[in-house]
Amino acid sequence: MQRVFSGIQPTGVPQLGNYLGAIRNWVKLQNDHDCVFCLVDMHALTIFRDPQQLRTDSLAQAACLIASGIDPSRHVLYNQSAVSAHARLGWIFNCVVRLGWLNRMTQFKEKAGKDREQHSAGLFVYPALMAADIHAFHATRVPVGDDQKQHLEIANDIGAKFNHDYGVDFFPVIEPLIPPAAARVMSLRDGTKKMSKSDPSAQSRIELTDTADEIALKIRKAKSDADALPSEAEGLETRPEARNLVTIYAAMAERPVDDVLSEFGGQGFGPFKSALAELLVETLAPVARETRRLLEDRPHLEAILRSGAERAGAIADPIVSEAERLVGYLR
Numbered sequence: 001m002q003r004v005f006s007g008i009q010p011t012g013v014p015q016l017g018n019y020l021g022a023i024r025n026w027v028k029l030q031n032d033h034d035c036v037f038c039l040v041d042m043h044a045l046t047i048f049r050d051p052q053q054l055r056t057d058s059l060a061q062a063a064c065l066i067a068s069g070i071d072p073s074r075h076v077l078y079n080q081s082a083v084s085a086h087a088r089l090g091w092i093f094n095c096v097v098r099l100g101w102l103n104r105m106t107q108f109k110e111k112a113g114k115d116r117e118q119h120s121a122g123l124f125v126y127p128a129l130m131a132a133d134i135h136a137f138h139a140t141r142v143p144v145g146d147d148q149k150q151h152l153e154i155a156n157d158i159g160a161k162f163n164h165d166y167g168v169d170f171f172p173v174i175e176p177l178i179p180p181a182a183a184r185v186m187s188l189r190d191g192t193k194k195m196s197k198s199d200p201s202a203q204s205r206i207e208l209t210d211t212a213d214e215i216a217l218k219i220r221k222a223k224s225d226a227d228a229l230p231s232e233a234e235g236l237e238t239r240p241e242a243r244n245l246v247t248i249y250a251a252m253a254e255r256p257v258d259d260v261l262s263e264f265g266g267q268g269f270g271p272f273k274s275a276l277a278e279l280l281v282e283t284l285a286p287v288a289r290e291t292r293r294l295l296e297d298r299p300h301l302e303a304i305l306r307s308g309a310e311r312a313g314a315i316a317d318p319i320v321s322e323a324e325r326l327v328g329y330l331r
């Protein structure tokens with residue numbers, strides 16, 4: 001069975017983009033893969049976080065993943081910092097990756113903006129740690145949203161350079177699993193910007209713990225335009241907000257965009273938005289309820305993560321120890 005690895009930053013509760021781009025596929029892959037899911041708290045540290053907030057967010061994130069259908073008894077769910085293999089292989093990969101490759105990473109450029117000198121070195125070498133996350137498990141399939149594509153390319157480049165430099169065939173090729181629909185869910189306030197946990201406006205995203213009323217309000221207020229919905233997908237090309245809302249609807253309903261437009265084309269946004277809110281509430285309200293229930297028993301959640309970390313360590317430690325032997329560390 002192929003091994004799946006994926007991660008999410010514990011920086012607030014997951015939003016709809018995380019759900020459609022990643023989590024929903026993680027849940028499905030559990031049926032026929034051996035899966036490792038990681039709360040990447042070491043990655044979260046690359047931009048300063050309040051320590052208490054990081055702890056709270058990590059538990060909320062774990063609860064939300066379990067409530068969405070991740071099964072920590074059959075698969076592995078843990079937080080990254082609890083397994084030393086990440087840091088150990090991350091360092092080796094810092095020494096394999098080239099500065100030129102890191103300089104080309106668009107996500108670093110976006111996050112650092114003009115203020116590059118003021119950002120942590122961790123943010124710059126983020127892709128090497130991400131490569132280590134995956135390669136420490138010899139994972140071959142990585143389900144992510146579209147924004148992580150470049151990170152997976154560099155992870156393959158790093159694995160290949162390690163294999164070449166040390167004359168081995170040790171790290172396998174990673175295959176990105178990017179969903180065909182809703183691989184990039186956009187902000188509800190601006191259809192040209194990615195929906196994100198870190199957007200200062202909570203109105204820009206649906207969070208998995210939103211109540212039915214909050215979801216309905218956010219969808220009602222979501223930016224749209226003055227025209228009726230088109231009856232074919234082509235008509236959405238120059239209408240980013242309309243395209244985003246229709247894409248979300250189609251992904252949630254698991255229906256083709258054209259099919260959705262054959263139902264709503266020619267109508268204004270009013271009825272469509274009501275139907276979209278209803279669809280979202282139907283799927284997400286039970287997730288929110290279950291997340292709240294799980295969060296009432298923090299010791300139980302902590303025990304789940306501890307057990308996950310033990311199992312993750314048992315897989316990754318021998319692989320990373322072998323990488324350490326290959327580079328020539330004395331033991």
Ligand code: TYM
Nearest residue numbers: 006007008009017018021022040130144145183184185195
């Ligand atoms: P993060 O925490 O930003 O996002 C977690 C997952 O959600 C996807 N995603 C989206 N998909 C569609 N539309 C959106 N608006 C949207 N926003 C987020 C992301 O593509 C991702 O799959 N670097 C990673 C975490 C990571 C990782 C890894 C992932 C660290 N190590 C190893 C895979 C394998 C990140 O910051 O994800």
